[in-house]
Amino acid sequence: xxxxxxxxxxxxxxxxxxxxxxxxxxFGGKDSNLVTQTVVTGLLLGGVxxxxxxxxxxxxxxxxxxxxxxxAMLAMAMYLVYFMVSSAGIxxxxxxxxxxxxxxxxxxxxxxxxMNRLITDVGHSRPLLVTxxxxxxxxxxxxxxxxxxxxxxxxxxxxSVQILGAIADVPRIIAFVGAVIVAGGLIVILRKSxxxxxxxAVAANGTGAxxxxxxxxxxxxxxxxxxxxxxxxxxxLLAPFTSLVPSAGDQFTTLAFVIVVxxxxxxxxxxxxxxxxIGLLQTVGSLxxxxxxxxxxxxxxxxxxxxxxPQGLFGAxx
Amino acid sequence: xxxxxxAAPERLADLKRRLPTGARLHFSVLALVLVVMAFLxxxxxxxxxxxxxxxLVFAIMAVGWNLMSGYGGMFSFGHAAFFGVGAYTNAYLLTxxxxxxxxxxxxxxxxSAGVGVLIAYLCLKYKLAGSYFALATFAFAQMFLLxxxxxxxxxxSEGINIPLLPEESWSMLQFxxxxxxxxxxxxxxxxxxxxxxxxxxxxxxxxxxxxxRDDPTAAESLGIKVMKYRLIPVALSCAVTAVAGAFYTxxxxxxxxxQAFGLHVSTDAIIPAVIGGIGTIxxxxxxxxxxxxxxxxxxxxxxxxxxxxxxxxxxxxLDIAIYAILLILIVVFLPKGxxxxxxxxxxx
Numbered sequence: 001x002x003x004x005x006x007x008x009x010x011x012x013x014x015x016x017x018x019x020x021x022x023x024x025x026x027f028g029g030k031d032s033n034l035v036t037q038t039v040v041t042g043l044l045l046g047g048v049x050x051x052x053x054x055x056x057x058x059x060x061x062x063x064x065x066x067x068x069x070x071x072a073m074l075a076m077a078m079y080l081v082y083f084m085v086s087s088a089g090i091x092x093x094x095x096x097x098x099x100x101x102x103x104x105x106x107x108x109x110x111x112x113x114x115m116n117r118l119i120t121d122v123g124h125s126r127p128l129l130v131t132x133x134x135x136x137x138x139x140x141x142x143x144x145x146x147x148x149x150x151x152x153x154x155x156x157x158x159x160s161v162q163i164l165g166a167i168a169d170v171p172r173i174i175a176f177v178g179a180v181i182v183a184g185g186l187i188v189i190l191r192k193s194x195x196x197x198x199x200x201a202v203a204a205n206g207t208g209a210x211x212x213x214x215x216x217x218x219x220x221x222x223x224x225x226x227x228x229x230x231x232x233x234x235x236x237l238l239a240p241f242t243s244l245v246p247s248a249g250d251q252f253t254t255l256a257f258v259i260v261v262x263x264x265x266x267x268x269x270x271x272x273x274x275x276x277x278i279g280l281l282q283t284v285g286s287l288x289x290x291x292x293x294x295x296x297x298x299x300x301x302x303x304x305x306x307x308x309x310p311q312g313l314f315g316a317x318x
Numbered sequence: 319x320x321x322x323x324x325a326a327p328e329r330l331a332d333l334k335r336r337l338p339t340g341a342r343l344h345f346s347v348l349a350l351v352l353v354v355m356a357f358l359x360x361x362x363x364x365x366x367x368x369x370x371x372x373x374l375v376f377a378i379m380a381v382g383w384n385l386m387s388g389y390g391g392m393f394s395f396g397h398a399a400f401f402g403v404g405a406y407t408n409a410y411l412l413t414x415x416x417x418x419x420x421x422x423x424x425x426x427x428x429x430s431a432g433v434g435v436l437i438a439y440l441c442l443k444y445k446l447a448g449s450y451f452a453l454a455t456f457a458f459a460q461m462f463l464l465x466x467x468x469x470x471x472x473x474x475s476e477g478i479n480i481p482l483l484p485e486e487s488w489s490m491l492q493f494x495x496x497x498x499x500x501x502x503x504x505x506x507x508x509x510x511x512x513x514x515x516x517x518x519x520x521x522x523x524x525x526x527x528x529x530x531r532d533d534p535t536a537a538e539s540l541g542i543k544v545m546k547y548r549l550i551p552v553a554l555s556c557a558v559t560a561v562a563g564a565f566y567t568x569x570x571x572x573x574x575x576x577q578a579f580g581l582h583v584s585t586d587a588i589i590p591a592v593i594g595g596i597g598t599i600x601x602x603x604x605x606x607x608x609x610x611x612x613x614x615x616x617x618x619x620x621x622x623x624x625x626x627x628x629x630x631x632x633x634x635x636l637d638i639a640i641y642a643i644l645l646i647l648i649v650v651f652l653p654k655g656x657x658x659x660x661x662x663x664x665x666x
Contacts, residue, residue, distance in 0.1 A: 066449045117650055124448040125393045129592055129649045132585060136642035143635035246635075250581075254460060257453060296464045299457050306454050307444040 009264045013273040017280060030287055033165060038283050040166040046279025047176030051234035052252045053259040053271040054182055055227035060257075061266020062203040062223045064124065065115065068131040070256055071249030072138035073228055077103055077235025078244055079142055082153050092153050093174070096236030100229045107228025110134065112221040119220065135253075142246040155240030175237040182233050183272045189226070190268065199223055203266055258302040341520040344599055348516065351603075352509045359498050366614070367501060371569060373610025374504035375562050379583075380590035380602030381511040382558030387588075388597035389519060390551035391531030392438065395452040396459030397559050397587040399437070402578030403430040404560025405567045406466065409478040412490075414471075419491040423564040427557035434556030435549050442548060456584070463579035477574025480567060491568045504565055508603075511558045515599055523550050559587060589641070593648050595655025604657045608644075613637040
């Protein structure tokens with residue numbers, strides 16, 4: 001049941017994306033090279049969105065927490081990588097591997113010390129308020145330590161390559177590949193490992209899981225940790241092409257919610273396809289709409305999905 | 319009050335006698351607070367006036383937010399939308415047609431109430447609750463921000479400047495810089511907002527709204543029209559928040575998309591109410607009194623830090639970091655807020 005529902009979301013979004021791009025090529029009335037460039041840019045932007053959304057889909061999907069600190073945690077991971085690169089001079093992509101476990105520890109700590117006290121809350125407003133506070137705390141602590149001036153992490157693999165006649169930045173391609181790898185890793189953890197089984201059990205029915213001996217609070221902490229670790233990887237992969245300011249992650253928070261709701265709560269493949277879909281929608285939309293029009297399109301879609309299909313675009317009716 | 323929900327039938331008559339007394343008590347406290355606050359500028363230094371004014375604006379917003387989210391039980395994460403509608407309505411009517419801000423304030427409040435009712439109606443019709451309601455209101459506020467950025471007649475990202483008048487004018491709500499009217503006017507507006515809160519909470523629709531908040535199914539089965547009595551606090555809440563927006567525009571003589579619809583505007587309305595106590599009359603005021611002066615106090619402290627905190631000299635962000643820690647601690651350990659907790663202790 002669950003797999004078919006998620007399968008429908010992924011396939012449906014995929015189909016819309018392909019059809020939409022085909023329509024733009026055939027009826028858009030734009031130069032086809034320009035369209036190709038836009039599609040490639042959109043795919044790569046989508047990869048960035050996927051990276052940020054993967055952690056959120058776990059936290060929102062399994063724990064039901066509207067994690068407003070997602071963007072701030074992303075910025076935290078970026079500064080972590082910046083700190084390692086600038087002080088120890090290590091390769092930024094090696095720093096990614098180091099920052100993921102640190103972020104896991106941070107997420108685990110947040111859930112086990114703060115959020116686990118609130119799981120009895122029925123209104124969901126208290127966890128949201130705590131993550132809001134956390135978001136303010138993280139970005140302002142970063143501001144106090146690193147200041148507000150934009151910093152950057154130099155990529156050792158700067159440059160660009162040609163794909164199908166379009167130009168693509170190498171660091172962005174690495175981030176895209178990283179997004180696919182992280183998504184694959186999360187799918188394997190969720191489907192094949194005992195931890196993943198426990199997470200899925202808790203997500204489906206917390207009381208039932210605790211009756212058969214699952215330590216629900218521990219699983220919550222592990223899930224938040226996993227979500228934070230994905231953000232840790234995201235931050236590291238984004239840092240080489242992002243201008244680093246304490247609020248660098250904020251723009252992603254909202255988009256990540258859009259993607260997670262669109263792709264279906266807690267669905268990793270949904271976040272993968274949803275992220276790419278939103279990335280394409282934004283860049284291809286900018287061919288036809290001026291200024292912040294594409295972003296408005298994204299939000300308009302979000303509200304429609306919330307109203308009409310909160311279980312995700314192609315989820316089954318419950 | 320939630321006490322009504324659990325009252326046994328034989329105590330209803332008793333409650334009926336008691337409730338207006340409760341309202342009367344709140345009104346007397348309000349009068350006392352207003353009188354004391356009115357004399358405040360005469361004792362504090364003049365440099366504290368802007369802080370006091372900002373605190374009053376926070377308080378009005380929080381009182382507004384509390385009506386919808388505290389008493390109505392619909393957690394709004396997008397009150398910036400209603401603040402911004404009030405602010406922009408006033409700014410646009412004034413600059414385009416020379417309409418008096420007093421009228422602009424009323425029109426803005428009405429418009430904002432309409433917008434809020436429409437948004438809430440859609441959310442409730444499609445059965446959005448809890449986190450989803452919060453996310454939807456948040457998305458609407460973001461959409462308002464983006465729309466404003468694209469609107470030629472609202473000056474896009476540049477915002478609207480209120481033209482400076484050569485002399486003070488009551489009808490155009492403009493006074494000399496540092497004039498105490500800029501303090502007394504929001505104080506009176508806050509008084510009106512709190513009075514609206516008290517009257518609503520003790521009125522029949524207010525009692526219905528709280529019953530629906532506590533148990534929608536039970537309320538509906540008793541014949542209460544759920545949708546209608548949920549939308550009444552929404553309309554009041556949006557109108558009150560819009561008034562804060564209109565005054566804000568007049569005081570700073572400027573409104574831009576970020577000042578009107580930014581995420582921080584929504585949190586400015588939420589946090590005082592949460593810290594003081596959600597769903598209480600005095601919580602939002604107490605919260606605003608704690609949060610409002612915090613930035614100024616921290617900034618003053620950082621200008622001359624004690625030796626062991628020397629390293630903080632010249633950094634920015636400490637004020638919001640402290641405010642964030644306070645928020646987290648209160649939500650986790652004092653979920654009823656400062657005033658809510660005190661009230662509960664006293665009742666025991």
